[in-house]
Amino acid sequence: MDWLSRIFESTTHEASERQYNGRYGENAASIITYSSSSWASRPEIEDIDRTIAISLAEEGKQKHMINDSQLKEDEYLARALQESLKVEPPPRNRNVNQNGNVRQPMPFPYSTGFRICAGCNHAIGHGRHLSCMGAVWHPECLRCHACNLPIADYEFSMLGNYAYHKACYKERHHPRCDVCQHFIRTNAAGFIEYKTHPFWAQKYCPFHEHDGTPRCCSCERMEPRETRYAALNDGRKLCLECLNSAVMDTTACQPLYLDIQQFYEGLDMKLEQKIPLLLVDMQALNEAMDGERNGHYHMPETRGLCLSEEQTVSTVLRQPRIGIGNRVPNMRIEPYKLTGRCEVTAILILYGLPRLLTGSILAHEMMHAWLRLKGYRTLRQDVEEGICQVLAHMWLTSQIASISSRQGKRSQLEKKLAEFFKHQIESDQSQVYGNGFRAGNRAVLKYGLQKTLYHIRSTGNFPF
Template sequence: MGSWSCAACTFLNENDALATCQVCHAVRVVRCAKCRQEITVGSRLRVADKVFHPNCFVCTACAKPFPTPKFSIKNGDPYHSACLPKAPEVLCAQCFKTIGSGPRLTVSGQPYHPGCFVCTACRKPFPTHQFSIKDGEPYHSECLPQEPVVLCAQCLQAIGCGPRLTVSGQLYHPDCFVCKACRKPFPTHQFMIEDGDAYHASCLPSQLVTCANCRQSIGVGPRVTASRLTYHTGCFLCAGCHAPFGKARFQLQDGEPYHTECFKQLYNPRCEVCDDFIPYKPDGTTIAYREVPFWNMRFCPSHENRDRCCGCQRIEPLAPTKRFVVLSDGRKVCQDCDKIAVLDTLEANGAVADVWEFMASIGISLPKLPVYLVEAQILSQHCESLNRTIHDHSTNAPVRGHVTRGLCLSEVTQVRHMVRRGGTAVPEVVAVDKNRSVTGILILHGLPYDLTAQVIAHEATHAYIKLSDHFPDHLPMLVEEGMCQLLSYLFLKYKQVVEDDSSPTMRATFRARLRAVLVQQIETDQTPVYGDGFRAAYDAYTRVHSLQTIKPQS
């Protein structure tokens, strides 16, 4: 007998024949199992404890009624016999074809045609129905695949069926699994793995430290660590004197330790003026020094205003044996420049000849002009008479930018020039030919030979411009001085090619280095007239590669 649940109070009534609820006496509501609507009056069908409207009891597949009381139930739903769902096709696990309703074998949950269930190795059937399964495949016992030979990861010999150890995916004979460093076993079965190899904790490579001095293992003894390097305490020695440090401070150079004093003696720069070590800044860790351009002459900042050589611009050292030579007008020259200094007019003839020969080689023809070597005071007087500013040579101060060391004369009627009298050069007054439009060239005496020749080349270019019909009477100062700087620059470059590049020995001489300084001074001159003028003239020259072409355009 069935039961029903009251729609009003949800009480479960055990007697299906009751029309009212035993608790609340509500009238029983019957609902169609198909449409879930209430069945009040009229006919109804009861099928398998379910109640339907007559029109709702239809075939689940075609939705048509059953003209006769015959129907089939599948999975709780009614079907015409012709509408029953068909069973799914079964495929053979070997040939993947339909097995149908014929005979079949089921092995490990897989269906087979009887003729398809054969040995995976020999493809023959199992007449006695005895077989073995390996990796899900059937085999005759004699066809089973052989187990692969397992090799010990240490000795590379077969392990066989005896005991084995598996560590990090590697198999070992028990006796072969030992520490890679000391080759001893692990009696407590405790070990560490590093880079795939087994070690005792004390044998780990990352725990082994090598002394940076003797290159031997330090072990677990005392050690000293400096700049990420580790030493035996007895090996931590000064790289300079090889003595221990004790409690003294040390400094590192290229990864090696030094006593502070040893480091100072070996690496701290010395002042090339006072020959003492350049002092530290107040912080005690860094030093500050000045440097003469190009010469790499380092000196203490306190020597910045000491006298300079009027030739190479190096600073006069304090040592009596290195003091500069004082010229008659108070200027100073270093001992290197003094060896090649041109002191009087007669000595200048060689430099004049060099310059005139160079000028002729590039197509500039100059008449013979008098060239006089004079003191700084005489050059200053003539410059002042022409309203030309000039560097105060008497102070021997550092040179900044271009310095006037020569003058091309056109109106001066007489001049005092230098004549050697025995061991010294003295001034002497001579008359200047008034019939020349360019009456002479004045050059400071006592300059080194190449600087003298450079100044002569500069002033000779002024003379050429004044004498040449290609130029107007008055050129812009930037144009004229730029061309004069260009010719003196080309002369120096010519001397470098002819003399300095002839051999490595020549390039190392003081004269070659001085020429390089003079070239650099012209190239890096930042004054508006001489520096910018030179660069403009040089750019024009490099474009046309001809002095004759740029002269009229200038």
């Protein structure tokens, strides 16, 4: 030390004896003893004291500076550790629609080693990691639920607790149009907008209702692009499934007519008189409807008509040959005169409809004929149309029971069609046909068909 060297220099010429006790070393204390005969003068002693005091002060100052620097370094490390333990939530993304949430993972340049990866459940060491969905991940552990590949994109989609690439999410969950097979577009508000059939659950772009896309006149389904269909001569379109069982002429309808007559006999409602049944096209049916003052028919689209006046109508005599995608050629039509020897002159049914739909319409029109032949007075329209719909519904129910006992793909298609035609009757929202059916069906379920008919004949209303 400097002060010790100065002491030695100032006392060299007077020192007569020096005695050293103790050991010298890095951690050992050094003790220096001077004899009285070799001690310096008073001013020199005071100078030595001042030198020692200054040296001690400088040494303490250096120690304080070292401690202060160490404290600042510790505080800095503590703050760094505290900041590294904060997990920021992923930023809210405004591009969120009804089909899934789009999230953005937050990349971190390093890890402190105190986190567990939500994908592999192993500790995240010193390296890059992602923070999203309330957890942290190795970049390779955040994987798409669809393709199982790492999500390296800046944005991804969420469905429940699963993450997807945006493209994978769209491919798996974004609805496609059943007509054009394209992804259904979003509207101006950013929402997916499409039309759907209440029974078939068919989804399609709204503009297909106005772009000439054919719709089956029987099952009401939109025809997918590149799908073949039959175009009837009166402008109606028929899908191939409905075409497979379509009744195309009067002769082909006679076995079905006999089947429904037996159905009525089973209900103890036999028709004693044979009523002519004719299959006609749309034009002939409309002409007959215009000339019939007391006819009963379906609205808004006429498919069947029960006539009670003498008329001449054109009937389809020979089954036409079906042309796929174009008009039906070679259909032969000839006049048929209806005589008025009874109150019911004929039942007219639109040709080209599937057997089950033709049968339900025939069961409805035969009920009109039965009421006329049994002398029922003129009924309120919702009562008469309602009980006729009940008979059509009952016949379809019997057909479904019969089809269910058979096996095969064709039977399943027929059953589905029968269920659809029942659904049409049940879901009809019109005042006459819809409400009339529901009131009549409740009465039949509660009191039975015969008591309901007796009450209608007596009062003109359904029993309650």
